[in-house]
Amino acid sequence: MKTWNNKAWFFVLPVLLLVAFSAIIPLMTVVNYSVQDSFGNNEFYWVGLEWFQEVLASERFHNSLMRNLLFSAIILLIEIPLGIAVALAMPRRGWGVSVCLVLMALPLLIPWNVVGTIWQVFARVDIGLLGHTLTALGVDYNYTQDTFDAWVTLILMDVWHWTSLVVLLCYSGLVSIPDAYYQAARIDGASRWAVFRHIQLPKMRRVLVIAVLLRFMDSFMIYTEPFVVTGGGPGNATTFLSIDLVQMAIGQFDLGPAAAMSLIYFLIILVISWVFYTVMTHQDSESVTDNRQGGGQS
Amino acid sequence: MAKITLNNIAHSYDGGANYALKPLSHAWHDGGAYALLGPSGCGKTTLLNVISGLLQPSEGQLFFDDVDVSALPTERRNIAQVFQFPVLYDTMTVAENLAFPLRNRRGTDKLAAADIQQRVQQAITLLGLEVLANRKARGLSADDKQKISLGRGLVRTDVNAILFDEPLTVIDPHLKWQLRTQLKQIHRQFGHTMIYVTHDQTEALTFADKVVVMLAGEVVQMGTPQELFDAPRHTFVGRFIGSPGMNILPCELQGAEAIIDGYAVALAREYPALAGVIELGIRPEFVRLAGTGGDTGAQSGEGLPVQIVGVEDVGRHRIARARLHSHTLDIIVPEHQPIPAQPRVVFDQSRICIYQNSQLVSWEDD
Numbered sequence: 001m002k003t004w005n006n007k008a009w010f011f012v013l014p015v016l017l018l019v020a021f022s023a024i025i026p027l028m029t030v031v032n033y034s035v036q037d038s039f040g041n042n043e044f045y046w047v048g049l050e051w052f053q054e055v056l057a058s059e060r061f062h063n064s065l066m067r068n069l070l071f072s073a074i075i076l077l078i079e080i081p082l083g084i085a086v087a088l089a090m091p092r093r094g095w096g097v098s099v100c101l102v103l104m105a106l107p108l109l110i111p112w113n114v115v116g117t118i119w120q121v122f123a124r125v126d127i128g129l130l131g132h133t134l135t136a137l138g139v140d141y142n143y144t145q146d147t148f149d150a151w152v153t154l155i156l157m158d159v160w161h162w163t164s165l166v167v168l169l170c171y172s173g174l175v176s177i178p179d180a181y182y183q184a185a186r187i188d189g190a191s192r193w194a195v196f197r198h199i200q201l202p203k204m205r206r207v208l209v210i211a212v213l214l215r216f217m218d219s220f221m222i223y224t225e226p227f228v229v230t231g232g233g234p235g236n237a238t239t240f241l242s243i244d245l246v247q248m249a250i251g252q253f254d255l256g257p258a259a260a261m262s263l264i265y266f267l268i269i270l271v272i273s274w275v276f277y278t279v280m281t282h283q284d285s286e287s288v289t290d291n292r293q294g295g296g297q298s
Numbered sequence: 299m300a301k302i303t304l305n306n307i308a309h310s311y312d313g314g315a316n317y318a319l320k321p322l323s324h325a326w327h328d329g330g331a332y333a334l335l336g337p338s339g340c341g342k343t344t345l346l347n348v349i350s351g352l353l354q355p356s357e358g359q360l361f362f363d364d365v366d367v368s369a370l371p372t373e374r375r376n377i378a379q380v381f382q383f384p385v386l387y388d389t390m391t392v393a394e395n396l397a398f399p400l401r402n403r404r405g406t407d408k409l410a411a412a413d414i415q416q417r418v419q420q421a422i423t424l425l426g427l428e429v430l431a432n433r434k435a436r437g438l439s440a441d442d443k444q445k446i447s448l449g450r451g452l453v454r455t456d457v458n459a460i461l462f463d464e465p466l467t468v469i470d471p472h473l474k475w476q477l478r479t480q481l482k483q484i485h486r487q488f489g490h491t492m493i494y495v496t497h498d499q500t501e502a503l504t505f506a507d508k509v510v511v512m513l514a515g516e517v518v519q520m521g522t523p524q525e526l527f528d529a530p531r532h533t534f535v536g537r538f539i540g541s542p543g544m545n546i547l548p549c550e551l552q553g554a555e556a557i558i559d560g561y562a563v564a565l566a567r568e569y570p571a572l573a574g575v576i577e578l579g580i581r582p583e584f585v586r587l588a589g590t591g592g593d594t595g596a597q598s599g600e601g602l603p604v605q606i607v608g609v610e611d612v613g614r615h616r617i618a619r620a621r622l623h624s625h626t627l628d629i630i631v632p633e634h635q636p637i638p639a640q641p642r643v644v645f646d647q648s649r650i651c652i653y654q655n656s657q658l659v660s661w662e663d664d
Contacts, residue, residue, distance in 0.1 A: 178383065178385075180382070180383060181385050183347075183372075183381065184381060184447070186351075186352065186371075186372040187350060187372055187399075188373075188398055188402055189373035189399060189403065190398070191402065198389060199387065202387075202388050202389045203388075
């Protein structure tokens with residue numbers, strides 16, 4: 001029997017209002033814009049799915065999307081293995097633990113636009129430590145003019161900024177493994193690789209799902225740092241979806257197409273996240289059904 | 299299989315300030331079933347980890363048969379160990395879990411796939427895990443998991459010993475008995491040397507041929523369950539073994555009598571004058587409740603007068619808790635015997651043990 005207590009609504013109400021104002025109402029506004037055209041003067045005309053068709057067919061959108069997908073793929077391919085490797089190398093006990101944790105947390109505490117500014121200065125050819133050193137060493141490096149250099153800079157910056165999040169998540173998974181697992185592995189004569197493959201990786205899987213999802217979503221929505229460092233350039237070389245969207249909405253004030261694009265953008269993130277989640281937790285659900293069958297048998 | 303010899307093995311976790319395991323020399327015979335029994339923190343797990351090589355002892359040498367293995371790493375010692383909590387490789391099936399220690403072999407020890415298959419099949423049949431063989435190990439019940447942990451030891455034909463570190467802690471009570479019986483069967487069938495760490499006397503006494511009782515890093519007694527019951531060499535063993543444990547009462551000796559709070563208790567023999575703290579130990583099983591009042595038919599005046607402060611019915615008999623002046627005393631009372639109104643206790647003379655400074659004064663001494 002459940003007891004219904006209507007007073008509970010008073011406690012939930014503030015949160016509901018907050019969510020309504022911060023998420024639901026703006027989202028509905030965007031939906032509203034996406035199916036209308038406006039000619040200033042607050043006059044709106046119904047255009048149906050025209051904006052969606054236009055955005056989906058536009059080369060500009062395709063290019064930004066491809067750049068974004070490539071960027072996220074590179075970020076995940078670097079940050080996840082690197083994060084795991086660093087977490088494995090971190091000490092498990094002693095004074096080194098807190099030192100490492102503080103060092104790892106530092107980049108995460110820096111505001112995004114500050115990270116952008118730091119790297120913008122760091123990579124400058126004339127005064128930046130990185131840019132100047134590279135140039136002095138004879139490397140042809142200039143992130144404001146060369147597409148490849150701009151990408152390398154942005155990727156380095158993101159790796160520097162966010163790998164420690166993956167490290168911290170993986171580390172939390174690693175320290176939760178009881179010593180007995182390592183002892184049993186020694187008794188069974190398991191190699192270092194086998195310990196990683198059969199003990200550490202499975203125990204980290206849950207946190208890795210979170211890490212992959214967070215890093216995918218964040219890198220796919222990246223805005224502040226490239227905006228500060230490259231401003232989307234050189235040319236459109238680092239114009240990601242978010243930068244494109246802001247240009248369209250605020251630069252050109254094309255509210256209809258911008259609204260349609262943001263909805264498509266949102267759906268893409270949702271779908272890809274869902275795919276990641278489903279694939280990575282597939283094994284879990286498999287063994288859950290296994291359990292039920294086993295329970296029935298025994 | 300091998301005889302395992304400890305030569306002055308000692309271990310300290312803090313560089314010599316405190317010894318978790320005090321110097322110990324001892325031989326575990328080939329094919330024996332041993333239990334290491336003692337309270338938490340007495341050093342039994344430390345001793346076990348020293349044997350398996352998970353822990354490098356601060357002092358002493360370890361021999362398997364006549365080979366010094368002190369410096370060998372765990373994986374080269376061919377030891378199987380079952381831990382308190384089942385350790386399984388979640389991503390593998392039950393059969394893969396069992397094959398794992400065999401697949402890890404490299405070089406000259408490498409086994410052919412068919413051999414591995416055959417041994418795994420044997421282990422599965424032996425443990426009755428046929429139904430589960432192709433299931434993922436994750437999500438099995440605790441007792442199945444513990445069986446698989448054990449199985450990883452059994453698939454190896456060359457194990458020198460199988461070590462158990464409180465393996466039944468997480469097992470449901472009704473399955474403990476079953477699993478223990480299975481262990482005994484396996485022991486009889488294969489004759490592995492087995493060392494079983496536990497703080498549960500029932501487990502130790504039912505599993506082992508020889509029980510090693512430890513206290514504060516030292517072995518206080520090693521013997522068959524019968525020896526531990528009949529003649530505990532240390533008051534700790536007396537109290538620890540038995541349900542309830544032995545009654546230990548301070549006394550003075552006067553020839554063939556022990557004087558407890560001014561009451562004389564006749565002893566089976568005469569003792570010389572002994573210095574130090576003298577105590578009399580008598581198991582609750584060998585204390586008889588007599589006295590007048592109620593229909594006991596006992597003679598009055600026999601035994602020591604006590605006050606009964608509580609009676610627990612444990613099913614097959616009752617345990618009476620009595621006060622003898624400032625001491626408490628447990629008495630096992632048969633199910634249908636009434637409790638007398640003026641109760642007295644009588645000790646079975648031949649079962650009395652005398653302790654000097656907690657050590658048994660043995661008959662062979664003089």
